[in-house]
Amino acid sequence: MNPQTTPEASDSENPISIPENSVLDLQKVSISYSGNPAVNGVSFPIAEHKITSIIGPSGCGKSTLLRSLNRMNDFVDGVTLDGQILYMGQDLYGNDIDPVALRRRIGMVFQKPNPFPKSIYKNVAWGPSINGYIGSMDELVEQSLVQAALWEEVKDRLHESALGLSGGQQQRLCIARALAMSPDILLMDEPCSALDPISTAHIEDLLFELKSNYTIVIVTHNMQQASRASDYTAFLELGNLIEFGTTRQIFTVPQQKRTEEYVTGRFG
Amino acid sequence: MTNKHTLEKRGIRWNEYFIRSGLGLCTLSSVVTTGVIIYILVKESLDFFTEVPLMDFLFGTQWVPLFEPSSYGVLPLLWGTLVITVGAAFIALPVGLASAVYISEYASPKVRTIVKPLLELLAGIPTVVYGYFALTFVTPLLRSVFPGFNVFNALSGAIVVGIMILPTVATLSDNALRAVPDTLRQGAYALGATSFEVTTQVVVPTGLSGIMASFLLAISRAVGETMAVTLAAGATPSLSLSMQESIQTITAYIVQVSLGDTPAGGIAYKTIFAVAGLLFVITLALNTLSQWILSRYQAEYD
Numbered sequence: 309m310n311p312q313t314t315p316e317a318s319d320s321e322n323p324i325s326i327p328e329n330s331v332l333d334l335q336k337v338s339i340s341y342s343g344n345p346a347v348n349g350v351s352f353p354i355a356e357h358k359i360t361s362i363i364g365p366s367g368c369g370k371s372t373l374l375r376s377l378n379r380m381n382d383f384v385d386g387v388t389l390d391g392q393i394l395y396m397g398q399d400l401y402g403n404d405i406d407p408v409a410l411r412r413r414i415g416m417v418f419q420k421p422n423p424f425p426k427s428i429y430k431n432v433a434w435g436p437s438i439n440g441y442i443g444s445m446d447e448l449v450e451q452s453l454v455q456a457a458l459w460e461e462v463k464d465r466l467h468e469s470a471l472g473l474s475g476g477q478q479q480r481l482c483i484a485r486a487l488a489m490s491p492d493i494l495l496m497d498e499p500c501s502a503l504d505p506i507s508t509a510h511i512e513d514l515l516f517e518l519k520s521n522y523t524i525v526i527v528t529h530n531m532q533q534a535s536r537a538s539d540y541t542a543f544l545e546l547g548n549l550i551e552f553g554t555t556r557q558i559f560t561v562p563q564q565k566r567t568e569e570y571v572t573g574r575f576g
Numbered sequence: 577m578t579n580k581h582t583l584e585k586r587g588i589r590w591n592e593y594f595i596r597s598g599l600g601l602c603t604l605s606s607v608v609t610t611g612v613i614i615y616i617l618v619k620e621s622l623d624f625f626t627e628v629p630l631m632d633f634l635f636g637t638q639w640v641p642l643f644e645p646s647s648y649g650v651l652p653l654l655w656g657t658l659v660i661t662v663g664a665a666f667i668a669l670p671v672g673l674a675s676a677v678y679i680s681e682y683a684s685p686k687v688r689t690i691v692k693p694l695l696e697l698l699a700g701i702p703t704v705v706y707g708y709f710a711l712t713f714v715t716p717l718l719r720s721v722f723p724g725f726n727v728f729n730a731l732s733g734a735i736v737v738g739i740m741i742l743p744t745v746a747t748l749s750d751n752a753l754r755a756v757p758d759t760l761r762q763g764a765y766a767l768g769a770t771s772f773e774v775t776t777q778v779v780v781p782t783g784l785s786g787i788m789a790s791f792l793l794a795i796s797r798a799v800g801e802t803m804a805v806t807l808a809a810g811a812t813p814s815l816s817l818s819m820q821e822s823i824q825t826i827t828a829y830i831v832q833v834s835l836g837d838t839p840a841g842g843i844a845y846k847t848i849f850a851v852a853g854l855l856f857v858i859t860l861a862l863n864t865l866s867q868w869i870l871s872r873y874q875a876e877y878d
Contacts, residue, residue: 411765415767416766422760424760424763438773486766486767489767
């Protein structure tokens with residue numbers, strides 16, 4: 309349980325390395341629900357323009373941790389957070405932080421696709437329009453849908469209800485909706501858990517496309533997904549960070565016995 | 577030799593049969609009652625319309641059924657009902673919806689557990705109490721501000737009916753808003769929306785069918801409301817535009833005739849079936865419309 313602190317450029321020679329440019333820094337983050345601890349003193353960085361996955365068995369606090377990164381836990385009664393989450397040097401839970409402004413910079417895609425019962429176009433345009441976007445909305449909608457690899461499938465029915473799309477299309481629409489805000493960071497909470505294998509493959513391909521422009525943090529309990537898609541991996545168990553490192557390291561030469569047991573499928 | 581694995585029928589299960597018939601009979605009783613009511617309304621109304629032409633009834637502007645020379649134009653009664661209903665809707669729909677939004681979207685769980693039962697309690701007050709409240713509180717208040725108000729006046733009736741149907745709007749709209757999946761709110765918040773934007777642009781539009789249905793049910797209650805308006809607005813059929821004057825609604829007229837000494841069987845007596853039939857058609861249409869709106873839009877998100 310010792311994430312090393314020496315920066316390493318390559319993980320091929322030395323298996324342990326941590327990112328150089330981090331956009332988010334979790335520092336001894338503890339979260340509890342009405343006094344029941346869910347996350348205990350977790351620290352690790354989120355690398356810029358990389359994909360960081362958070363893995364662990366059900367109930368390990370990975371979703372809770374993810375939702376603390378854009379303060380979605382504010383809507384849950386009785387949640388308290390200790391420690392610091394630094395976003396470009398600012399504490400996300402500081403008194404002078406506006407959570408509304410924060411969520412414009414740190415977007416989120418949820419476990420179940422949750423498009424608004426509006427047209428496909430309006431789903432994408434809504435976020436930018438309430439935030440005073442100036443510019444061509446048509447272009448922004450097209451660009452966001454192209455980025456989310458959905459444009460070809462929906463370009464002829466932009467003004468039809470989003471609820472008529474398949475589950476996988478709805479999830480890509482939700483990704484497009486988040487991308488339309490041009491966030492710095494995209495949080496994804498098990499985005500494929502409600503989807504079939506083909507839609508899942510679509511979205512994993514999409515992750516690779518997106519990481520050149522976005523920093524992505526993805527929670528998953530699908531180990532193949534974590535190993536295929538991410539650059540860094542944090543393994544949580546019972547609210548504790550067991551190990552953090554490059555994905556290759558976590559999956560090939562884990563330092564902790566529990567990590568090895570988990571990634572080889574012996575429990576979880 | 578008996579085979580314990582046999583799948584053959586062993587005879588009728590009588591208890592199942594009796595339970596099924598008993599439950600069916602209970603359901604049948606309300607269906608039959610409705611049928612009988614409709615039959616009587618139609619039969620007596622048809623009798624009435626053999627003596628008074630339908631067009632004179634629907635478009636006549638004088639309602640003088642009990643005195644000679646009599647006249648059976650129902651428009652003044654319809655107008656009275658319309659004035660009360662529209663006035664009540666003006667109060668109840670916005671205030672009720674605002675209350676629902678507050679309870680569903682803004683209030684803490686603690687406040688909600690106190691306020692919601694209180695609103696439901698308001699819905700349980702007998703309507704005659706509202707009439708009494710109108711006469712002893714609302715009307716004197718109106719008259720102290722505007723001395724021109726009649727003791728019986730339309731505004732007082734509209735106000736108390738508005739208060740009366742407010743809980744219907746608030747609780748049913750609250751149910752509609754709370755049925756909006758939380759994942760939609762979260763999706764909206766995650767795009768940097770404020771509570772107000774989430775509420776007005778995502779939650780209310782999503783729950784709109786339920787809200788519209790609550791509006792229509794409340795309006796249909798206002799149309800059929802009897803005791804409060806009879807006490808508050810009086811018994812003067814009129815096409816007056818003034819809310820200061822006494823008016824008469826369809827329901828108040830039925831009360832007047834039913835309580836008076838109008839002999840049964842005469843044309844004056846039959847008027848109450850004709851106006852009741854009209855009332856029935858109006859409320860049936862409103863209820864059907866609200867059911868239709870609910871079923872039409874509800875299937876879309878679950």
